[in-house]
Structures are given as C-alpha cells and as structure tokens.
Amino acid sequence: MSMLLLIKILSQIAYPLLASLLLAIGAGLLxxxxxxxxxxxxxxxxxxxxxxxxxxxFGDWLRATLEQRYPAVSVDSLxxxxxxxxxxxxxxxxxxxxxxxxxxxxxADRVWHAARLYHAGKAPFILISGxxxxxxxxxxxxxxxxxxxxxxxxVPDSALILETHSRTTRENRDDSLPILHAHxxxxxLLVTSALHMPRAMxxxxxxxxxxxxxxxxxxxxRPIDTHPLRWFPDAQALADSTRAFKEYLGRSIVWLLD
Numbered sequence: 001m002s003m004l005l006l007i008k009i010l011s012q013i014a015y016p017l018l019a020s021l022l023l024a025i026g027a028g029l030l031x032x033x034x035x036x037x038x039x040x041x042x043x044x045x046x047x048x049x050x051x052x053x054x055x056x057x058f059g060d061w062l063r064a065t066l067e068q069r070y071p072a073v074s075v076d077s078l079x080x081x082x083x084x085x086x087x088x089x090x091x092x093x094x095x096x097x098x099x100x101x102x103x104x105x106x107x108a109d110r111v112w113h114a115a116r117l118y119h120a121g122k123a124p125f126i127l128i129s130g131x132x133x134x135x136x137x138x139x140x141x142x143x144x145x146x147x148x149x150x151x152x153x154x155v156p157d158s159a160l161i162l163e164t165h166s167r168t169t170r171e172n173r174d175d176s177l178p179i180l181h182a183h184x185x186x187x188x189l190l191v192t193s194a195l196h197m198p199r200a201m202x203x204x205x206x207x208x209x210x211x212x213x214x215x216x217x218x219x220x221x222r223p224i225d226t227h228p229l230r231w232f233p234d235a236q237a238l239a240d241s242t243r244a245f246k247e248y249l250g251r252s253i254v255w256l257l258d
Contacts, residue, residue: 016050016053020047027040055237056225056234056240057230059238060224063240063244065244066194066244066248069198072216078120079122082180084118085127085129085180085204086114086146087169087172087191087192088143088166090105090107090109090130091146095139107196110217111149113214114126123188123189125161125183126155128146128163129166130142131165169250186208187210188209193217195217197215198251199250202254219240
C-alpha cells in the first residue's frame, strides 16, 4: 500500500462522519453485550460529535479561523514576483464520455485569480502544479485542464509552465521547486484557496523561496450568521467543516513529517 493511500484511509477514519459512525457502532456493540451505561454514553458522544460538525455556525467559525490567517489583498496591492505558482485542486479534468469537459470545483476561483495577477503584470509566468490521482478517472493531469481554462482568459502558452506529477500539496512544493530554480524564480506569488493557504504556506515556507500569499476563494463573511436555524444539522455544513478539519489534519502531518 502506498503512503498516499494509507494517509488517505487514515484521514477518512479521522473525519467527523466516519469517526462518529465508528463510535456509534462501538456503542451498539457495548449495548448488545449488556454494557448499557457505557454504550449509552458512547452513543451520546457520537451523536453530539456529529451534530457539532454538522452545524453551520460551527462550520463557518472553523473555516474562518483558517481564512483569516491570510486576508484578502487586492491585486493592485500585491507586489511583483518572479513567478505565480497556482496550486491544483480547482478543476476535475475531462473524463470522456461521461464527463466530456473539465468540471470546475468551488475552488476554481484560483484559476481566475492567477489570470488576473498575470494580466496585472505581477509575474512573467504561471507555474500550474497539479497531477492526476491514482484513483481518478480523468485521462489528463489537472495542470493541463487548468491551462486549457487559462488560455481563453488571455494567458498565452509562453507564460504557462505545467507541473503534471504532483498529487498532494507536499508534492506541489517538491515538484515545483526544480522548475522554479531552472527559471531563476526565487520570489513567488502563491495562489490557492484561503482555506488551504495556511497549509500551503507551512509547506512552501520550508523551502528557500520568498513567499507572497495571494489567497482567493474566500467563503466566510463577517460577522458569521448565528440565526437559530443555523444551529441545526445540515449536510453541506458537515462537508464544509470536514474540509476545515482536513486542513488542520494536514497541518499536523506537515509538523510530523517535514
């Protein structure tokens, strides 16, 4: 089993939904064996844990704790750099015949933001970093799909450099460094979603690059809406808070492995 797959499996187990289900299964086994008090407590914890992570107010607050670390900066206010590094995770490449065209995810703001930075003269080229996951049905790496989106936005082929092998943020860094060195780039504008920026900065800061965070794709506005209905569980809120959990978990892995 590859290290990537092992990390993915362990991460899935730690995510709130599966963790709560495993706790509930454990509670059911305890109740079946007659350990009613312990089983009842474990079941209560499982339900409360899942309820918390499914609450829109909690999900918004958790995402805000990440996004506020690198606030939005206007394109005009950002300094110039040697390169724009655009991290993947924004597009699902085409997978014909079922998906004949690339599918833009919620993080596709990254692509548009990188194009804006280029047209504002902030750097001479965009390095797109994004490969193809082993279990993906796509025929092409993500970097190629992103390049196909940047061209209609007016970015010429001469300003596009593709890194097509990375599958994780750590590999984004490791596979981009030789390319940046080859082009004499030492100061970069790092483009990714605001939610992802803390983890990306933590990884890229372990290189000798001078980093300028150019966060985009902000999701949370202030103040956070605390309407009574937003304290009730919601499937989208669970998905949103799980993405924030993934970022915190990823930061822990950075701390342990780098």
